[in-house]
Amino acid sequence: MMATTTASSWSQKHAAFTLSPSQFLSSTTSECFLAELLHDLRDDRASESTKILLLSLLQEYPNVLCPGTMAGEETALELLSIFNQAPPRFISLKCHLMLAITNILVCTSCVDRQVNVAEMFLDLLFQTVQDTNDHKDGQAFRSLRAVACDCLREVETCFPGLLSQKLEALYLLKQQETTPLHQAYCVLYTLGLKNAIHHLSRGNGVADGELKSVLAGNEGFAWKAIEKPLPPFPVSSLGQIPMLQTCTESKELKSIVSLLLEESYLLTPVFQAVLLRELVEVVAMVQALSPAIFKSQLLRLFGTAEITLLHATLLMKATFTDSLFTTEDENFFIKRLVGMAQHPLLSNTQKLFYMDCILHFPENRPISSNGEESLPVLVTPRLAASLLPTVFNDSSTMLCRLSLLSLVYMEADEDDDKGVSYLFNHLMALHRIVDNHGTREMTVTFFRAVFTFLSYFYYSEKFTSDLTARLCELYSRHYYLAPNLINLIDRAQECLGDSEWPIQLLKALQKQIVELPHPQLTLQSLSWHLKILGRVAREGQVPQRNSLCFLLSVLINSSLCAAGGWRLGNAVLAVCRNLLLHPSLDQVFIELADLLQHIMHHYNDTDIQDHARFYYTLLTNLSREKLSGVLAKGPDVGPAKVRSLSSIMAESDGLSSCLTIHQTKQPVLQLVKVQDSGAWEALGKGASDSIEEKEVLTIYREQFLSPGFASEVLLKCHLMHVGEVEALYHKLFSIRLHFDLTDSNYEEVQDVTVPCLKDRKPPVIHLKLKPRQPYPTRLHASAMFTTEDGLSWYSQLEDVSVSFPDIFLPLPVKTDWSQENREQLFDHIWRCTCSEESSQSTTSLFCFELGDRCLCDLVESNFHPYLISKDLKQESYKVLFFLPPQCHVLLNIANAEDAVRVSIVTDNWKLLPYINSYLKNVTSKV
């Protein structure tokens, strides 16, 4: 039935799948692809490396390939059986199988629900790790043992407490193991210990006896422990650390922790860091354990070059502060961090991280006790001087240093401004680079540096006025920096609160531009100047007469009107549009009118002339209030998302609010499937003459010759509000629903229009679906509508899910067909499908236990529209589902003694998984 796919085609499929699983699966389904995967995994002809490639998909995308617990369970069972049957020489394959099973069981909630296969698998993992020192299985299996250890570690991490009854056993294993693999046992034990203590600490009262029994535990997996998941361990200063109260000094625990610390040297650095962190949490939780237990490790850790170990030390500092670190230690530590943040042998990324560590250094005596972030007191200008930025730093380093030192100088509040002056001079050095045609990266870095500097020192006039002058100077030589400057001004206005600086800069730029001698202007430079003037025109505080006079003068005296083109004309109009909203419009009314008139009559582009005329009309006929109403920007929407279908201008600056389509912040509408009440018409009583039996199939098949016959499924949904919506949305009009497909199994779905939606009876929508393949799917739904105030809106809806039974249609024959004919047709189709050697047909069997239910009721309530015949005496039923475009699923239900047997015949084998899960669904007892 299915051809074995070759290795190279699998590697192509693997590449296509990993690039975009959703795209890959749009031409098939996850069930089909999974079935293919599993089939080839079982195939002896496939090579080990191909199988490993297949398993990597299951390892990395378990939720995509196994969308539910059931699928996960079944797949895990399959993989487990492949694992058990694989010959011992395929160690690599077994490792990958183990990883795949772990990922599937954890991610499809099989472990959560304590599914049987999860229990079996965990037992297998534990059994594997018990072979310490390769005694039983030999060295060849060490890599499998390593994988098993890591799987257990990950499962314990995801379900803390699962190992809490096995601590003694794990401890013995750790003691016994002497190969390099012992680090896995070390960490496994420590993790289990920490989680067990965490669990205990959440109980009330003293826990002496409990702790002892936990340490001595050698039982099964603690499934009960994971029923109520632990909250995550609070990160150092945030949140309360749960404490375990014990009366006696836990000598045993102390010696365990000491031994682990002694052996920590034998672990790889990254794993040492993991171990240390777990031990820090253990010691933090157990009052009887003093943090001084870590003192022996401190020197070694302080001197380390390893980033993970240094970070672990920092976390230790944050957790224990002065219980473990003296003031000298602290001073030493911060100095060391400063040294490492500029060490010539460390990578840039490491150094950036260390700078972040300096900024957030956990002090023994922090100045602010309310948890607010502030610069550590220890970071003085003197200490940080070696981290001052220079032009030789790369962008990230430089910006990071600038930020840090700005904060340092701001906090220090020096009298002589020496530090801030240095930073300013540094900005000027960058300015010089940009002035000398630095790269785009340097230019962007410069503006970022300016913004950073401003955000700390915007109140300092000495620097800001200098900065304004230098930026104007820069602009005068490099007009193409207009967008950067505008961006700087925008952000400065947003973030620097009450600062006057952005306005000052705009005024200075305006002055600079309007004073430019006309012969110097080119069409190219004019486009930049217009951008700036447009931005200036948005500022209520800046007088605009100069801009207008300049523009008029340019239009009259230069070639702008003749040769400017649509783009430049648009830019001029953008300035005008902003001016129409300016508070000082009255003062420049005449100038603006003159300008618009000139454009109207002389600009060499009809579109521009028309728009100028429109603005002129608005200006001369509307009052100020009306004008601002018409032209005001709509509610704050992201520039990329506004669907400006009906905007005046192509540029997205300031659109007419009533002509803009706004977007709702939250979904406002939803489509809810209508539950059929079950009132179905009775089966046809055959008014017409019976058809000859041998004609039945032919006549039936002939129907399909007419195009579009039985090709549509109608999905009925209520259109409703989503819970409580704002009053604005209570009444909606001219609603147009649009549907986007998520795969290629259906034809495009037509938009649906609903005239209005009020709070009363929700209207029923009929969605016409035309399947190409009868698979379940999801439709992305969105709506456009008008609210009572005349504004147009766009809103996304929750996806509409089309499930497998939604696609069922009853047998597509004329309603007047007799009962007899229908049954004959059923039998014909059954026989044909069974006997045909068609590669698409298949038969199957599904059984279920009836329990104390009545089969007749079950069948009637679920299958009534599709029931072809029923024999109450024999308790057998024939059901036919028709799925467009032309698929049939026939069921022959018979009640045997022990169970109900449902024989399934279908002419599309790919539907089997869906049929199975559908039947499981409707026949499950709960």
Place this chain on the structure above:
Amino acid sequence: MSIRALWIITHEKGQSGTVRFSKRYPTVERRAKSLAGAQYVAVPEDCEILHPLLTELGLTDPDKPFLVSRDDCARPQRSPALELRLEGRAGGALWPVLALVQGGLILACLPLVEAPPEPRPPLPGLASVSQALSLLAGVQGFLCGPGGGRLEGEALASRLAPLPSVLLQVCPLGTPLDSPPQAGAQPAPAAHSPAGAQKQPAWKAGLYRGRAAVTVALSEMARSTQYGRRSRQDLWDVHGSVSCKCEVEGVLPNVTVTLSLPPNGSPLQDILVHPCVTSLDASLLAASSVDDSDGSAFSGPYKFPFSPPLEQFRLCSYTSQVPVPPILGSYQLKEEEEPHLRVSVTLKLHESVRNSFEYCEAHLPFFNRGQLGNVDVKVSSGQLEVSKEKSLLVWVLGQKFPKSREASLGGTVGFSGQLSGPADPLCTGLTAYIKLYFRVPDMTLSGCSVDQHSVQIYSTAKPRITTSRELVSAEYYIWNSTGDAPVSSGLLML
């Protein structure tokens, strides 16, 4: 302390980038989902990560001079963690993405945030961050080796092929257990050694059998920025690293290497050691370059007891403030009638430096002036090479300075007037530098040395010990004293 996903992307200028490798850790993702709650943003598909990542790195749309999404001044990249704004229906921001960029190769990784997502926790509070940085550095070392350099095409493909099986060993389920082996390092022994009575370190894949041999190589790098002006102080320092290769039998053999300084030698500072070092004296760590000079500083001997791994490793590194620069230089440029420059350079070798180089060269680049034209320059020692297209003079001093330990260069250079030549936004007008490249075997500037006899190994047979040392130039610049030179260190301000 886990990662959610890892990507390796190649990017050619002007192109859209390709994901060459990706690895996801679904169990970690599940934890991410439960930790983040309503703020959870899923790891996007490979095709959806490219554009946001390249935008944050400033690598998209090279033909557009300004794009808000890429160049916004309020979004400075000032921490190693990037925030990727995802496109598409789901949207959302992915944070903290860590990325290493080396030429056309981008390695990116998303660590798990084990804390409530709001307010955004500071990076140092997240244990996964250092794990992720370490893994990225390890993968970079596995692909490119310690030297760095551009890796592309066939070479990259052949390094990527074994990566899945390497990740299976070092990071099977998202928590790194070890670092990937570095490219060019000796391959690990094929067979595991059988279990013995003593616990084997996890960072030593097997056991060595054979004659004991230890190689200790000390390499000191000298940096300098010399301005030649009274108003500004010249700067220089050295940093050194000690590299070892130990072939010693035993599960955890003990070796001690001792560094010594001559009397009055400037103390070694900022000492960083390899994790295999078993213990450290507190006095070794006290000296820091960040401190003001401490007269009572410890100045040796510096003992490093350790149990070595099998491969070559860096035992320790240090910095040192030596009293004099190895080569003191002065550089003067004078503008003569356009387009000529009068050039004058003097280099003095300090008496403490052995006058025996493997190589010693001075590079004089001329930026923003077009190509070199007529060059009329003489040198008192060595040879002069002229590269007209690169506008570069290379003064090859050879193996020795003259007996006087002083060498000079003088003359005029003209420019052909052709506009195409190397450009540099920093070096305009009279801002110009000379860069020195030199290597002196068998010496260090700090005087630090490893004595053969100071290397102790507790082994039965007599071990073969080889030690070596060298002094190499790192960033060694001499600026033209008649022009403005950019500030290279904030310490000048003090």
